Amino acid sequence: MGVEPQQSSHAYKNLPPLAGVAAMEDAMRAGLSVEQCVARLKRYHYAFKRLHQSFTARITAEPIYELKTAFSLHAWLCAEHVQAMRDRIAEMREPPLGLDVVPDESLEILFDEILAAPTTEELALGLYDVALPALKGALLRHIDETNPLADHPTVRLCRLAIIEIDDMLAFGSRAVSSLANAEPQATAAWVALLNNLLANGGGLDGASTREDRSVARKYSAKPYVYDPVPRRDERFVDPYNRGVNPEALLYDESMPTEAKVLMMFFKRLREIDVPEMMASIITQTPGKPWGYYREMSRQLWDEARHAMMGEVGFISLGVDWTKIPITWTWSLNLNTQLGPMERHGVLYFIEQGLMPRTGKRYEWEVGVASGDALAGLFQDYDWADEVLHAAIGRTWYVKEFASAKEAIAYGDECWSKVVSDFHELKERGLTEHRNWWPEVYAQACKHWGVEPDERVLNYDVTYANTRADLKEISASG
């Protein structure tokens, strides 16, 4: 203060100083020390980690499809920022990093409460009305208080994180208002409890004066237990229906490509069961390096995108997908019958099977050949994503085995264990295995302005005797 900034006297031909990162007077401000900076970074890191945990753990049992897919995205975004924060902390003379240490008990209770929130509304309020806005506020304050030149790498991280937090908040605030129930008092009490915890911790960044408000654990008084049973909203019908085998049509050379496109859209949309299942692996596999959670979360988000590509595909063809049984027996069976490592085995077994000629390349070729530009494009990216997923599987699953062959055999064995019995499902009254194909095909034909092909219309192959990889189901399985 008091010293006139010398910005103009040394500036060269009016060029901005300091590589444009700050005005001279801002760069002359003594800001946070490395120690203060690291202390705050550890709290942002912790917040992103716990947000990632909540978003992930709540995907499976969340019935509303739009929330399931948004949680998939938001979990991945948080996982990316966790990584960025870890990398930055490691640059700042900090070993041992102590990144597994809880930086503040109040923050711990705050995120425990959000994770355990019993209703979707309370969960959404905790995430989008309290935690993320508090985190954004902390990052803005960091940018404001640190030296913009000396701590530029952190400033950059904060700015990039804020862009994505704003995306999450834009979705979240709409979600919160659409979920609002008729009990504003209960809502206010819940938000107040969370805000009291923040106040007791001196804010999310711990940079404010700590308060001493009395707060008792509410929902987290009993430790949170992950719910592995997938749920869907009312648009999803007939969950046990295995009456249409899309793979058998897709690989039937005599079938027309337009019909195959419909089956591919179905297969894509059905993939919403993969995030439901992967969320269980991630949630129930503690103690891995962060790279594991980051890459698995990326894959989980990709699978949610694949489902939405199917949704978009159907809408583009005027097909009402809510009439199609988008089943969730796969995630249900895996989540309730297998352990996390066995589930990962099944996932890897299926995905590596998609790599040969008959898999993802074939689907892309069918998409292109169909003349439906969207189908070709979606399969193009779907194929690229699956190549990435096979690599993620090699990094985090196959390495647990003596050989790739052993890893694949284990996955096959685990999958064979859970194949659900087609006839038993019907006998138990869970489904009639209704053949929904003719209606969907007829709807699309109407959109195309063509008469349905009788043979395609009459397609009637179920999963009674064949698995999705077209392997015969053994009598015992």
Ligand SMILES: [Fe+2]
């Ligand atoms: Fe996929």
Ligand SMILES: [Fe+2]
């Ligand atoms: Fe995949």
